[in-house]
Amino acid sequence: MHPRIVDTLKRNQLSITDSRKKILEMFLQKKGALAHADIEQQSGEEFDRVTIYRTLQTFVEKGIIHTIPTADNSVRYALCKDDCSEGHHHDNHVHFMCDHCGTTYCLDHVTVPAVVLPAGFKISQVDVVVSGSCLKCQQ
Amino acid sequence: MHPRIVDTLKRNQLSITDSRKKILEMFLQKKGALAHADIEQQSGEEFDRVTIYRTLQTFVEKGIIHTIPTADNSVRYALCKDDCSEGHHHDNHVHFMCDHCGTTYCLDHVTVPAVVLPAGFKISQVDVVVSGSCLKCQQ
DNA sequence: ACGCAAATGCAACAATGTTGCAAAATAATT
DNA sequence: AATTATTTTGCAACATTGTTGCATTTGCGT
Numbered sequence: 001m002h003p004r005i006v007d008t009l010k011r012n013q014l015s016i017t018d019s020r021k022k023i024l025e026m027f028l029q030k031k032g033a034l035a036h037a038d039i040e041q042q043s044g045e046e047f048d049r050v051t052i053y054r055t056l057q058t059f060v061e062k063g064i065i066h067t068i069p070t071a072d073n074s075v076r077y078a079l080c081k082d083d084c085s086e087g088h089h090h091d092n093h094v095h096f097m098c099d100h101c102g103t104t105y106c107l108d109h110v111t112v113p114a115v116v117l118p119a120g121f122k123i124s125q126v127d128v129v130v131s132g133s134c135l136k137c138q139q
Numbered sequence: 140m141h142p143r144i145v146d147t148l149k150r151n152q153l154s155i156t157d158s159r160k161k162i163l164e165m166f167l168q169k170k171g172a173l174a175h176a177d178i179e180q181q182s183g184e185e186f187d188r189v190t191i192y193r194t195l196q197t198f199v200e201k202g203i204i205h206t207i208p209t210a211d212n213s214v215r216y217a218l219c220k221d222d223c224s225e226g227h228h229h230d231n232h233v234h235f236m237c238d239h240c241g242t243t244y245c246l247d248h249v250t251v252p253a254v255v256l257p258a259g260f261k262i263s264q265v266d267v268v269v270s271g272s273c274l275k276c277q278q
Numbered sequence: 279a280c281g282c283a284a285a286t287g288c289a290a291c292a293a294t295g296t297t298g299c300a301a302a303a304t305a306a307t308t
Numbered sequence: 309a310a311t312t313a314t315t316t317t318g319c320a321a322c323a324t325t326g327t328t329g330c331a332t333t334t335g336c337g338t
Contacts, residue, residue: 015284015335036325048287053326055285069208069268075325096260113252115267120274121235127268128254129208135259154304154315175294187318192295194316214294 002028012062019047023055024064033068033078033095033104068095068104069127078106092126098134105134141167151201158186162194163203172207172217172234172243207234207243208266217245231265237273244273 005024009016023039039052047055056077059065068076078095092112096105112126144163148155162178178191186194195216198204204216217234231251235244251265 017285017335019286049325050288050327051286058285067210067212069210069212069266071206071208071264071266073206073208073212073214075212094254094256096256099263107256110254110256113254115233115249115252115269117233117235117246117249117269120277121269122271122277123269124238124271125210125269127208127210127270129266129268130254130256130260130262130264131266132261132263138259138261156304156316158317188294189296189319190317 001025004028008064012064014058014062019043019051019055020058022046023052024059027065027077027079031105033076033106035074035076066093068093068106069129070095070097070104071129071131072097076104078104081106081108094128094130096130096132096134098137099131100133100137103134103136140164143167147203151203153197153201158190158194159197161185162191163198166204166216166218170244172215172245174213174215205232207232207245208268209234209236209243210268210270211236215243217243220247233267233269235269235271235273237276238270239272239276242273242275 001021002025005021005028006016008024009020014020022043026034026039026042036052036056039056040049043052056065060067060077063080065077066080068078070076094107094110094112096107097103098105112128115123115126117123140160141164144160144167145155147163148159153159161182165173165178165181175191175195178195179188182191195204199206199216202219205219207215207217209215233246233249233251235246236242237244251267254262254265256262
């Protein structure tokens, strides 16, 4: 088991349960983003569908993961950088979704460019959703 | 009825039906984006739910409207600039979603900033999803 | 080990989206 | 203008996705 799992749960005042450990482990292992369906498939019959929904919801509330806006409006989640332990707010993000393999990357290290909007719009968050082909799918 | 409606349908080789006229009119009147639910409510019992789904799908295929990625992963549609009559591909877009009133704006005239990705990623589309408070909701 | 609080599983439900097919509306042809 | 061919619609049924309430189970602090 990944060493950070118990730490992360404790730090967020969550009880250490099988589903939380397993789901968090999935995020730590797989670098890309996960959809609810991915988790359901990978965990087999181990957890109830409802438990997965509630676990994801809890993780989002605690800032352990965040949702990703995608071009096809499918709901995906990715680990927050540094587990958001610092109250980090995810105001800016660049995400990349591969048109071929469907993998979604959370590019925390890419700088979000400044966006200039017409007068009257107050910006609180900027999400950049890039599609194309990824490292593995070059062609 | 908006004068562009019949033109647009004909240009895209679509038969002129009540639902298509009405739904296209909604997009032309309302400047912001529409969700399936908005259309369903506004049209009352006039059209079947399935018809609305199919009409939206057809419009997307013909390039009359496009879907908008949103921070909350709700599916919304907006008119394509120039009805995409020129085979315009919507490679770049800035969308704004108001946190207060929920209105979604399609800001065709705002320049999409350049995004620099790590080597190996090939960009085919960039969507910028901005949240905040809009013109009407300033505070 | 015990008791309390929290999380889980189950069932039922709600919302959203899809598919097949017969009936109706639109377009094309004569 | 009437007839035929094609497209679109409405209905029914179904699939998927997400939510809620409640009894049972699990984890946690003492």
